[in-house]
Amino acid sequence: MSRLYVARNPKVATRRLGGETMIMSGRDSTLFTLNPTATILWQSADGKTPLDEIVEKRICAEFEVEPVEALEDAETLARELARHEILQISPEPIADQNLSGEAR
Amino acid sequence: MSGLLQEMTVKALRLNIPLSVQLDLTYRCNERCVHCYLDHNDKGEMTTAEIKHLLEEMAEAGVFILTLSGGEIFLRKDLFEILEYARQRLTFCVKLKTNAILIRELEAARIRELGVEAIQISIYSHRPEVHDGITLVPGSLKRSLDANRFLKSQGLRVIMANVLMMQNLADYDGVRALAAELGVECTLDPTITPMMDGDRSVLSLGVNQQALRQVFRDSALVGDVDEFCAIPAKPRDSELDSTPCSAGHTTCYVSPYGDVFPCVQFPLPTGNVRRQRFIDIWRHSDQMNEVRSIRMKDLPTCTACTHVGSCTRCPGLAFGEGNMRGPSSQDCEKSFARTGIPSANMLAKRRGNPNLVQIRTLAVPAPDSRSGALL
Numbered sequence: 001m002s003r004l005y006v007a008r009n010p011k012v013a014t015r016r017l018g019g020e021t022m023i024m025s026g027r028d029s030t031l032f033t034l035n036p037t038a039t040i041l042w043q044s045a046d047g048k049t050p051l052d053e054i055v056e057k058r059i060c061a062e063f064e065v066e067p068v069e070a071l072e073d074a075e076t077l078a079r080e081l082a083r084h085e086i087l088q089i090s091p092e093p094i095a096d097q098n099l100s101g102e103a104r
Numbered sequence: 105m106s107g108l109l110q111e112m113t114v115k116a117l118r119l120n121i122p123l124s125v126q127l128d129l130t131y132r133c134n135e136r137c138v139h140c141y142l143d144h145n146d147k148g149e150m151t152t153a154e155i156k157h158l159l160e161e162m163a164e165a166g167v168f169i170l171t172l173s174g175g176e177i178f179l180r181k182d183l184f185e186i187l188e189y190a191r192q193r194l195t196f197c198v199k200l201k202t203n204a205i206l207i208r209e210l211e212a213a214r215i216r217e218l219g220v221e222a223i224q225i226s227i228y229s230h231r232p233e234v235h236d237g238i239t240l241v242p243g244s245l246k247r248s249l250d251a252n253r254f255l256k257s258q259g260l261r262v263i264m265a266n267v268l269m270m271q272n273l274a275d276y277d278g279v280r281a282l283a284a285e286l287g288v289e290c291t292l293d294p295t296i297t298p299m300m301d302g303d304r305s306v307l308s309l310g311v312n313q314q315a316l317r318q319v320f321r322d323s324a325l326v327g328d329v330d331e332f333c334a335i336p337a338k339p340r341d342s343e344l345d346s347t348p349c350s351a352g353h354t355t356c357y358v359s360p361y362g363d364v365f366p367c368v369q370f371p372l373p374t375g376n377v378r379r380q381r382f383i384d385i386w387r388h389s390d391q392m393n394e395v396r397s398i399r400m401k402d403l404p405t406c407t408a409c410t411h412v413g414s415c416t417r418c419p420g421l422a423f424g425e426g427n428m429r430g431p432s433s434q435d436c437e438k439s440f441a442r443t444g445i446p447s448a449n450m451l452a453k454r455r456g457n458p459n460l461v462q463i464r465t466l467a468v469p470a471p472d473s474r475s476g477a478l479l
Contacts, residue, residue: 011219013197015168018119022112022168024197026219029261031108 006054006078007047007094012086014042027085037063038077045087047094051078112168116354117347121166122386123354126368129155129186130175130360135203135239137226139269139309141297142175149360152182154378156189158358161382163194173201173368175360184214191218199224201265204251205244212254222261224291225252228269230278238271252286262288268319269296269309280324292325295434297369298424310434316441333442339413344401348419352395356386366395370420372428395419398429405431409448411439 008014011026021034021042034042037059044054055071063070081087088094116123130149131142150158162170170190177183177200190196200215204225207215215223225248229235235245255262264283266276276292283290296310311319319325326332347353352366352374362378364385365371374392375385386392398419406412409431416439421432431449440446446454 010192012195013168013191013219013221014195015163015166015197017112017121017123017166017168018115020115024168024221026221029221031106031112033108033112 002091003050003052004075004078005047005049005090005093006041006045006051006082007088007090008042008045009086009088023086025084025086030084032081032084032086041074041077042081042087045078047088047096051075113350113354116166119166120387121354122162122356123167124169124171124350125162125167125356125358126171126173127155127158127162127358128173128175128360128368129177129180129183132179133174133176133203134179134205135176135241135244137228137239138271139238139267139296139306141299141306143300144175147361149180150362150378152185154362155182155186158362158377158382159186159190159194159196161377163196165383165386168197169199170196171199171201176206177202178204178206178211184218187215187218187220191220197221201226203239203244203248204255205241205247207251207254209254212251212258212260215255216258216260220260222263223255224263224265227252227264227266227279227282229272229275230282231275234272234275238269249282249286252288256286256288262286264288264290266290266292267296268292268294268311270311270315271309273311273315276319277324292319294319294438295369295418295421297421300371302371302424304424307434313437313441316438320438320442333444335443335445336411336414339400343413344407345399347396348398348400348403348417351419352392356392358382364389364392366392367420369418370395370423370428372420372423395428403429403431405449405452409439410445411436411443411447415439415447 013024015022019036021039023032023034025032040058040062041054044058051074052071055074056067059065059070059074060067078087078089082089113123130146131144132146133144187198190198198220199222200220201224227235227248228238232245236242252262264279266279268276280290294311294316296307298304299306320333321329323329351370355367357365357368358377362376363373364375364377365373372391372395374389377385400412401407406415406417409415415435417435418432419428421434422428422430425433431447433449436447436449440450
């Protein structure tokens with residue numbers, strides 16, 4: 001399986017609220033919320049760390065999930081967020097575009 | 105409000121987080137709107153550094169929606185520096201309120217680049233003579249509408265905000281048509297805010313009862329007129345246990361001088377960010393906590409009112425009338441205009457204020473008590 005790189009879209013607005021992450025899409029003013037697992041994915045989406053590594057080191061380390069299943073779920077989520085232009089995905093590392101939402 | 109935003113608001117309320125803040129960057133303005141409640145003289149605005157520090161504190165406190173307003177925000181030379189900081193570094197969902205007369209193609213492109221969520225522009229009429237007659241700036245309608253087009257062409261969300269007064273009463277349909285033509289949203293608000301120093305003379309510009317009644321029966325504005333104007337059902341106990349509005353609960357307002365208030369329409373100072381941390385004011389200010397403690401059932405006049413379950417009562421306007429637990433007369437007028445039933449406050453005022461012309465016999469002591477004659 002080829003590696004997938006994910007990066008936060010700097011155009012979106014984000015804030016943590018009690019373990020969840022609120023995201024307002026700049027494209028169509030739609031509000032999304034990410035649960036704690038998806039929040040970890042979002043926070044780790046720096047464009048440089050491949051998704052499988054994020055799943056292994058961040059998600060599987062924190063939640064009791066099977067790595068293969070977790071990676072499948074993470075890929076589905078990443079593609080869904082990319083469809084809404086919240087996340088960028090690429091088979092290559094993504095250059096730093098003033099990434100947002102890391103610590104907030 | 106979308107279902108998800110409502111859900112987040114409930115969560116923020118439970119966690120005591122100020123989800124949404126309006127920050128006025130300046131009270132200076134390049135228009136002189138007849139109904140404006142502000143003193144436009146600069147009395148010591150926060151510096152760029154102070155504003156950036158405040159934004160850091162707000163982000164830390166959990167503020168998500170940041171509305172930058174004024175005055176006219178584009179009079180701040182550091183506006184784009186502030187916007188850049190708010191959007192790129194602190195990832196706020198930023199909304200702007202402006203008259204837009206300083207927005208040209210370049211500014212519109214930069215706003216788009218920074219990912220601003222929405223821009224609200226004040227438009228009072230589709231006719232220059234009426235709009236410019238309110239802003240007191242000749243040519244202002246044309247410039248605001250040009251800006252509207254520049255922003256729209258960037259794919260930005262633009263909202264025309266129309267304050268309804270007697271002066272522009274005949275034009276709200278025209279503004280709506282203009283908004284539709286430009287492909288932007290449109291809001292209409294008949295509320296006039298008293299001056300910040302308490303002067304209430306601007307309220308005389310507001311629409312009268314007859315006009316309100318007419319507006320509230322316009323199906324293009326309110327949808328189902330029968331439903332909108334229906335006599336409200338008796339409120340459930342849970343409704344009486346609810347909070348009157350979001351001011352001080354999930355929202356607050358910060359002036360250009362750093363003063364924090366529960367809302368832009370609620371002139372109760374609760375602290376100053378130049379002297380205290382924003383989160384400390386939010387959590388520990390006695391005034392903020394007093395506002396927060398009020399439930400619908402604590403409103404002595406309003407709980408006895410037919411309209412309590414459906415009224416748009418503004419606690420800030422009530423505070424301006426002298427009692428934050430009291431009624432807000434402008435909202436009483438709205439409820440009356442909708443349903444034809446006077447509010448408890450209106451009835452109490454009628455009882456308390458006898459007719460101006462009274463005919464009754466005056467008991468004047470007789471100059472000579474022996475004669476018993478009356479003058």
